[in-house]
Amino acid sequence: MGVLTIGEFSRLTHLSVRTLRRYHEAALLEPVVVDEITGYRYYGVDQIPTAQVIHRLRELDVPLSDVQRILRTPDPGVRAALVADHLQRLEDVLDRTRAAVVSLRRLLRPDPAPIAVELRAQSARTVAAVEAVVEHRDVSTWYAGAMAELEAAIGAAATGPPGGCYDNALFEQERGHALVYLPTDAPPRTGRVHPATLPAAELAVTTHVGEHDGVEVTYGALGTWVVENAMSVAGPVREVYVVGPRDTSDPAAWRTEIGWPVFRVT
Amino acid sequence: MGVLTIGEFSRLTHLSVRTLRRYHEAALLEPVVVDEITGYRYYGVDQIPTAQVIHRLRELDVPLSDVQRILRTPDPGVRAALVADHLQRLEDVLDRTRAAVVSLRRLLRPDPAPIAVELRAQSARTVAAVEAVVEHRDVSTWYAGAMAELEAAIGAAATGPPGGCYDNALFEQERGHALVYLPTDAPPRTGRVHPATLPAAELAVTTHVGEHDGVEVTYGALGTWVVENAMSVAGPVREVYVVGPRDTSDPAAWRTEIGWPVFRVT
């Protein structure tokens, strides 16, 4: 009478018995009754909607811990916000997927267009910057926010195109230090914006043309050039968005200057 | 000279040292030289593009084994086909994601609209069918192909709307048996199309209105009804696409009849 064995509940919810046991263990979906002697789990019909919510969230790759947090939230408004948050994250994943596809297509094209590389002794410069340790997957969101803040603080007082400086760890591991800047004569200190000094460095510089998504391919070509010219790379890479979405909405016209700190090897 | 330690190669490719070691172990990306005494790995500059391809494929969640297959394929055409295959799979994932979002929104709506359920003693019927054991994620693709084949074989001779019969395992585990059919008087046997008999069953039937994506919610409601009426569910579920994309392109008008085999419990 309204009480179901795990097998019945499994059939009704399209969740496997094993998965239900795991959800019990994770305190995500607890049976209404657990027989103390036999250990048998018994579920109630009213748990079906909850099970379905879990099922859908899992299909969206929401971690179990976050599912739990969502379920434990009583306020429907807050709950909807949490879900919306995850949907936003899904959007980001989608963006990265698109970027990877673009890169991949470029990589599979048989013509490795030669690139022009220039060695440049970059002296130190002070700029208005926003910096943080960010997750790799959040970079694009973070960049948008940081750049908006910079634009608001500097705006027309910028003395050149924006740029960024990204730690290697950001690419290799899940998180790393990132800094974006706008050059200006008197960097203010408001909100996250503050003055920062980009240290002097010997840079190998090349220009990537087109959407930013395919930039990894150019990185590879630049790296190859560096090695073949008896040098090695170091330090955080630098990018200057010479022509970007600020300037034109046509991605094909975008130009990104990539600078990689190098040092001569014997 | 053109030979890089793992650390240098890591910096150039934006793959972590650990990951490079794993790719070596998996025979995905083997260093050009491995020092027999020290075990040090040394990579060549010419391996950078390969590393980048791996990196992008992994971002698209292509399993390492498939990455290996792609890399081992010498013919660029075949290779492009393999990649296209994975991009298709990505599309499917996207579809499922969309479906999950739709379901989720429906689930989070506070009004659980009551459903009309009818108990029906369905007698056995013979139909023209296509059946297979399919992966859950491939269901939609498979369905489209199977239904196209059925339409080609039966076409106007169909005596009713198409339907399907899906094993529980298809939902609970990763794969399961699926059957789609078109009713007709004299089922032919061509290609994958063959006559099949849907066994007699006592069905609890309800109608799901709207896109098929939200159907799981209706399943839950139907299951609840069944249990609350002192019955239990069994066997593979049956769906009849009473009004579907065959009939109108307006998803809001689609009607799917869901039939769940039931039996009375004492």
Next chain:
DNA sequence: CGTGGACTCTCCCCCTGGGAGAGAGTCCAG
């Protein structure tokens, strides 16, 4: 009132694709 088959329990090991750290060995520039 048995009993047999279906169901369920727990426990352990497996998978993928990594991350973290220990402890020892190696490379090379100053």
Next chain:
DNA sequence: CTGGACTCTCTCCCAGGGGGAGAGTCCACG
């Protein structure tokens, strides 16, 4: 020649399950 940076292998950990073994339980039918 020495110290610091780098690299080696090894083991353990994570999520989110799948698979199976071996034992215990439930229940309908005879």
